Amino acid sequence: QSVLTQPPSASGTPGQRVTISCSGSSSNIGSNYVHWYQQIPGTAPKLLIYSNNQRPSGVPDRFSGSKSGTSASLAISGLRSEDEADYFCAAWDDSLSAVFGGGTKLTVL
Amino acid sequence: QVQLQESGPGLVKPSQTLSLTCTVSGGSINSGVYYWTWIRQHPGKGLEWIGYAYFSGSTYYNPSLKSRVAISLDTSKNQFSLKLSSVTAADTAVYYCARDSATQTKQNFFDYWGQGTLVTVSS
Numbered sequence: 001q002s003v004l005t006q007p008p009s010a011s012g013t014p015g016q017r018v019t020i021s022c023s024g025s026s027s028n029i030g031s032n033y034v035h036w037y038q039q040i041p042g043t044a045p046k047l048l049i050y051s052n053n054q055r056p057s058g059v060p061d062r063f064s065g066s067k068s069g070t071s072a073s074l075a076i077s078g079l080r081s082e083d084e085a086d087y088f089c090a091a092w093d094d095s096l097s098a099v100f101g102g103g104t105k106l107t108v109l
Numbered sequence: 110q111v112q113l114q115e116s117g118p119g120l121v122k123p124s125q126t127l128s129l130t131c132t133v134s135g136g137s138i139n140s141g142v143y144y145w146t147w148i149r150q151h152p153g154k155g156l157e158w159i160g161y162a163y164f165s166g167s168t169y170y171n172p173s174l175k176s177r178v179a180i181s182l183d184t185s186k187n188q189f190s191l192k193l194s195s196v197t198a199a200d201t202a203v204y205y206c207a208r209d210s211a212t213q214t215k216q217n218f219f220d221y222w223g224q225g226t227l228v229t230v231s232s
Contacts, residue, residue, distance in 0.1 A: 002155045031215075032215045032216070033213075033215070033216050033218070035218040035219075037156075037219075043224070044205055044222040044223065044224055044225050045156065045205075045219070045222055046222070047218060047219060047220045050210075050218040050220070051216060051218070056220060088155065088156055090156070090218070092215035092216070092217050094215075095172065096169075096172055097158055097171045097172060097173075098158035098171075098217050099158070100155050100156040100157070100158070101155065102154070102155045103154075103155050103156075
């Protein structure tokens, strides 16, 4: 059971905009930064968004993050086939540990 | 370009100690800027943060694993290591080393990762 809650799956067609939600509590998302990772099966996670809405160099601006209260969202616009992957949210929890969501498997139809 | 690479046994017997090493290239672990981190992923499941070590020698561990974990740095080899004692089948996972680039308290995020190594606990 993950500390942060994500839907297990999401889907969209090429060109669509898709959002993935991440729900937490006042001890994690509510008081600390949220980060997002993309993981293509069989490979290591890749940092996609950090500090709620910052994109590392090289990440397309099709990816954006937001946070409100104890929830956060990752939005992917102009969906492409190569976006098919697992997406994880993460945050620091005041119980003194970094915590992750259980992951959302994104399918591009 | 920073690169991280895990190494170590892929099979560990129950009750023994799991030992892994992460070799860092393209940057110094002694820079005083980053936290050198271990994360694991149980088969088909989510990610679990294990802990980190800082260049000063300070360490910080997940409270759920704290009694069994030790992370250390070897600055002469630009490596850092993980030891997890008294392992059981529940410790079977892919283990990743990663660089934590937090610049503020409780910001922790991981911008470079190793490819991961599967460790199976079985007799």
